Amino acid sequence: MNTARVGDKLPELVIPITAVQIVAGAIATQDFENVHHDRAAAEAAGTPDIFMNILTTNGLVGRYLTDWAGAAARIQRIQLTLGIPNFPGDRMTLNGQLVALEGSEAKIEFKGRNSLGNHVSGIAWLRLKGATTRAD
């Protein structure tokens, strides 16, 4: 990422949203809230279908950031806001842009849209290289 420049856009990532993926994501993130795997329960809670849990969204955002930044990067902070839910049958398109860079400290604005509007938007702070975590 030596060539990263402020204004750079992260490659767009399109994620098809399916019931299987929503359920798998919820279970993988240890989230057993019934609105993420049981359509009847989701309807009783006033939503039209099961919907993606925040931790899956968070995991996808983490993936999106390091798909671009690479294995040398370390995510330091993710600040996100959820909007319209991700329901089965939709697609989420992730976009991002490098908005600040000091040394290897990068600030990225990101957004994930589906057909109903903005599912997620937020800011992430990454150290692009020379990380000092125990992973090194």
Next chain:
Amino acid sequence: MGDNNSLYLEGKQVVAPPTMLQMWTFRDVHGKYAPGSTDQDTYEVLTRFNEFGFSGSVAVSYDQTYHNYLAEGDLVHSYSTISEISDLKSTRLGEGCFVTELAEYYDANDVLFGEACITYFKYRIPEKKPGKVSKIEPPKRISPVENHDSKHFWQGLRDGKLLIQQCQQCGTLRHPPQPMCEACQSLRWSTIESTGKGSIYSYTVMHYPEIPPFDYPNAIVLVDLDEGVRLVSQLRGSEPENIAIGQRVQAWIEPVQENLSLPIFEVIKA
């Protein structure tokens, strides 16, 4: 997640994706915390919300700081504090309160490796009206009003033509559609077909709020058509910082939804 970052998959000591932060201390499928956890109801305040009828729960925002990544064999524990409960608010989901939780995550040496601030909306689930089936449909553009005076314009677009009204008495062109000529007050009119070419007279870029079905950033241009009238529509394919007054543009007529076609402008590349 489809995350193939080699940091999590290869090498002697793999680390866990930091975004897994919150799940390490979640309850299992039986609702039990990991051995060694307190047997108190750690989320009593949420239980109380449920008891008062606010049983709906959605996550709204999430702010996580990762100080260290975890490696295999790490043992973690967490503490959480409810930091804020809002007044009663009314939202699309129903009435409820925003509840903010601060969680701190420590490793076996009591070193803070992560922090999370998460806000939920705890709401009273509105009673469903009988027979009402909920459906997920992407929103559409609002259909224009088509009447005796304007139908020709919208029908023209559906037919792939950008039509401009012309007075049959004095020949003056006019847009938007109206029944009478401003120049000579004649009510007799016909139309000519525009080439769709023109220059940007003015523009604005809609940034917020982002609402479907529009594209964002959403640039709206006021175009001086070469024929001599002005038309407002969307400009596509230009970054906001590259739009300039005077740029030459071309309209492409496109169906945007059932029964509605619109002239969408693009800058003519030199």
